Amino acid sequence: VPPTSQKLAKLLFDGTQMVTDIQVAADLREMQRRAEEAELKLQRVEKLENEAKSSTNKMEEIISKWVLAKEMRILQELWQLLSQQQQQCTLLLEAKNKLISDLQQDLKTRDEQYEQAIQKQSDDIYLLLERMEEQIRHMLKSYRHELLQIEKAFELEQQELRNNSRKKWEEAIRAHNAQELEHLHARMRKVEEFEEQLSQLQVQDEEEYNSMKRQMENDVQNLEKQIEHMKAIYRLNQEKLEHNLQVLKKRNEENTIIRSQQKRKLKRLHGLLSNLRTKLASQEKRFREENQGLTADYKRFTKQCKEMQRRMRHFAVSDAEQFTEIWLMNEKEAKGLMRKAFDADCIIHTQQLGLPWEEPQYWFLNNVGPIRSYKTKTVTKMIAEILTVGSGKGGKQPTPKTEDRATPLQNIPKKTAKRILELMSNELDFLIERKVLRSLIILGRHERTHKKLTSIFEALKINTGDDLCQLLDFFLKYKAQDVAASQ
Incomplete structure (x- = not known):
């Protein structure tokens, strides 16, 4: 195959x-x-340029002579000039015609050369076609x-492949026949x-x-x-x-008889249901009218109540302002009298007795406005005061300080309040943490009660004296209602 390819490639190349x-x-x-065309074109362009220059010069000369002709007055000279101009124009035209x-x-x-070139190209094409046809025939x-x-x-x-395949096939057939013979003997034995x-x-099957x-x-006999x-x-x-x-x-x-009876019933x-529905509709209408009337009355009473509350708040505010003004006026007057008494006492001590005098410090001198110390008193102090009622040392009750003379419990007896607090201490242990209860065992009864009540009030969010008073008042009202209900 390689020599053949080289030979074909050589033929194709040739x-x-x-x-x-x-x-x-x-x-x-x-x-x-x-190249010849370019050279001829250059010559032609040069020739045209020279001709154009010479023609321009001649035209300028002719035009300049026309100017002289305007100045001439002699006809013979003018005729000679015209003859010369005519000759020059004729020469110029002849030069132009010669150039043309x-x-x-x-x-x-150039046309003849073009025809010759076309003929030559046609001959070349014919020769090319002949050579191509000859090459195609050779190829x-x-x-x-x-x-x-x-x-x-x-x-x-x-x-060769068929011969080899036939030999392999014959060998495979012989091997297959030998294998089949072996399988046949084995099958016969099986x-x-x-x-x-x-x-x-x-x-065995006959016996079974x-x-x-x-x-x-x-089984058949049993089934029968x-x-x-x-x-x-x-x-x-x-x-x-x-x-x-x-x-x-x-x-x-x-059931048929009972069904007929039930149908009649x-x-x-x-x-009866239709009558009751009629009555119900009339009663609903009446109740609706009554409800509307009662609603109107309720709205009117509510409005009156709100107006009354507004007036009460207004009067309460005005009374409080008036009370505060009177208090301040009296307080100012009392403080003035106290100041005069202090001045008189100072004069008596220093001038009459010759003793040194120190101005006493009273809490109410620095107070401005009505005293409301019970509102700011803490629950812990109030619990301590209530629990000390009737249990003072030596049978004497502790004397309250001057600034605590205002009673925080309002109209509630202290013994009753103490009894209520003791009951709360005994019954509300579930509000106290177990660790706190275990730590209170070693304390005395009074201190243990005080600590337990403090923890209980912390759990109930009771932080001021007003809250404590409301709680005690609630228990008293509840007890009064219970007694009234039992009677």
């Missing part, structure tokens, strides 16, 4: 070179023609020859073994069949007995069902 030689020659001629004829001759020559001939050689080579290879096993199974047959006959028994039960059940059917028919008749109840 043919291509023959074709390209014509193209190269044509390109060379075209280059020469273009030269250009026309050149154009004609086809070479390709056919090479194709025949390749086909012969393929046929030889195919023949068939003999299976026949022996089959004979044994037949004997006989035993099963006897068992099935016994059961069938007879079931028939007797069936007849008995049939009689029972007939009796039940008669009973159900009688009950159905009774239902009609009567429907009539």
